[in-house]
């Protein structure tokens with residue numbers, strides 16, 4: 001595995017080029033001069049919501065779906081989002097020409113294999129958004145790419161047609177069986193890993209899904225790279241809100257910031273069952289009877 | 292401090308046409324080229340923000356409160372967004388003083404940024420040891436003492452809420468700090484009488500005051516119908532608390548006009564910062580607004596300079612406490628009013644400032 005170290009984030013005023021619906025999701029296209037050149041698969045952006053006097057101060061994080069560094073508008077980027085609260089509600093109402101403050105690219109991107117090994121890309125819901133840039137990068141290295149997309153129902157799948165373009169095979173699962181196999185991505189993942197002899201599993205989706213994917217990958221001797229989604233206040237590493245327990249190369253568990261040390265982590269390094277807790281053996285844990 | 296004339300209302304001219312304002316200021320013995328700093332816990336140790344603006348240009352980086360030992364902090368969720376603000380319950384996660392000095396402070400030193408080091412402890416002894424440890428290093432501009440911590444030796448009573456405990460911490464830190472390094476006591480607004488706490492820590496040797504820390508708050512998630520934060524309660528910050536901060540600074544400056552104040556609490560724009568300065572702050576910290584706009588400290592400094600120029604100030608320092616002057620007689624024609632010496636002690640009666648809640 002070779003590490004893509006990022007060369008810093010920038011803050012730019014983007015302009016809305018278009019918004020469109022895709023099932024239950026929205027796709028937002030923004031001008032973002034300078035960001036495409038820096039963006040790698042798995043990076044995210046933090047968008048200011050509600051304008052400069054907004055009462056919603058915290059930025060909202062979104063995986064980068066596509067970037068385009070040339071063209072009529074200079075640099076542009078796209079994100080895919082679900083409306084889930086005040087911020088995404090505002091984003092869904094954006095019109096062409098409105099300004100959006102963008103900070104990015106943020107986080108550590110997916111690590112790519114040095115050799116052309118087979119890879120499986122697993123996504124839950126809008127977790128497929130970062131998978132297309134990743135698939136392109138993997139294919140450019142000669143890797144075979146197979147995808148597994150899952151969602152609660154058909155309208156919550158994103159990019160199935162597009163996935164057909166980049167993947168050797170695509171397997172779909174839905175909880176309600178509205179399309180593909182009824183069930184979860186982890187029900188079909190073992191078969192796909194075995195069939196493709198995958199060395200690496202990449203995953204993006206809800207924490208529960210990531211935990212199971214990491215287990216399945218480990219059980220089949222594959223590396224996993226998981227994109228986590230933790231609540232973030234700053235997105236740039238200064239506030240310490242987005243932490244989760246991750247085992248370091250030295251074997252010690254630390255509460256690490258998912259915005260700068262992640263959001264991509266090795267699946268076997270995250271202590272999935274201890275997320276949202278401070279494990280007793282974590283570095284700097286409260287001493288019994290102490291603070 | 293006397294100013295010749297003041298224009299009645301801000302001149303609406305373009306920023307370029309305005310005269311340059313001397314923005315230098317001082318916090319006790321610390322001279323600063325700019326009055327805008329970061330706020331503890333909102334800028335880590337400056338490195339991340341340096342991507343967005345040159346951190347050597349701001350007044351100083353106030354670092355995240357550091358304790359003796361590494362600390363994992365509280366479980367997540369650690370934050371909840373609130374109207375014009377947020378709640379946080381980080382629990383002072385940090386690497387401990389040794390790692391902080393070797394990595395964070397060293398980086399700031401090499402970068403050439405001024406560093407105000409914030410320290411936090413669970414006992415008077417911990418604060419004392421932190422001060423003693425900091426005495427061994429050079430290149431720190433000042434120490435900010437975060438006393439909004441539970442005292443493990445006093446059933447978790449917060450130091451900042453008890454004048455005696457607060458004074459004891461500050462006296463010990465002052466004794467163990469090199470004489471040239473200012474010690475700032477950071478006050479909590481969650482007290483009945485902030486002036487009393489201010490007086491207690493100043494008597495104990497504080498060279499200046501940082502105010503305000505967050506206010507204790509709580510959010511309940513209406514879906515889970517449980518507290519939104521794992522830590523149940525958290526500290527409220529952001530523009531939502533700004534009027535509380537301005538009030539605290541105004542009250543303390545009226546009583547202790549010679550004690551420099553580093554003001555903070557909801558500053559998002561240059562005009563917000565100006566309120567703090569007019570209330571009596573000699574410098575300001577920008578905290579939560581940095582999460583909204585990572586360039587906020589640099590932007591606020593620029594906007595503040597413009598706001599001062601628009602109001603006819605040539606020196607930043609002339610604006611400190613300017614809201615405490617006596618009411619003006621009728622404005623002279625042309626929007627120019629008569630000259631007034633600014634002397635808050637003489638002008639404002641105690642009762643006016645404390646001004647209890649009425650109605």
Ligand SMILES: Cc1cc2nc3c(=O)[nH]c(=O)nc-3n(C[C@H](O)[C@H](O)[C@H](O)COP(=O)(O)OP(=O)(O)OC[C@H]3O[C@@H](n4cnc5c(N)ncnc54)[C@H](O)[C@@H]3O)c2cc1C
Nearest residue numbers: 058060061062063080081082084085086087088230231232
């Ligand atoms: C690295 C990363 C990548 C993400 N990528 C996508 C994506 O591609 N598409 C997409 O639809 N969503 C994505 N999310 C989730 C997205 O950030 C939240 O849905 C969004 O912040 C909700 O904002 P809101 O104002 O609508 O909701 P509210 O609930 O009103 O938000 C309140 C606060 O909580 C935070 N918050 C709420 N839900 C989440 C969440 N799930 N994750 C992180 N913070 C949250 C918000 O940032 C805000 O500060 C991503 C999150 C992270 C951390």
Ligand SMILES: Cc1cc2nc3c(=O)[nH]c(=O)nc-3n(C[C@H](O)[C@H](O)[C@H](O)COP(=O)(O)O)c2cc1C
Nearest residue numbers: 330331332356379437503504528529556557578579
């Ligand atoms: C996420 C977060 C972490 C903070 N950590 C500290 C800290 O470690 N020490 C401290 O003295 N104050 C801390 N504060 C308080 C700020 O320094 C500041 O006093 C307060 O937030 C009010 O200013 P603001 O509204 O500009 O943020 C923290 C605030 C936030 C939001």
Ligand code: FES
Nearest residue numbers: 235237239240259
């Ligand atoms: S979101 Fe602030 S440190 Fe990660």
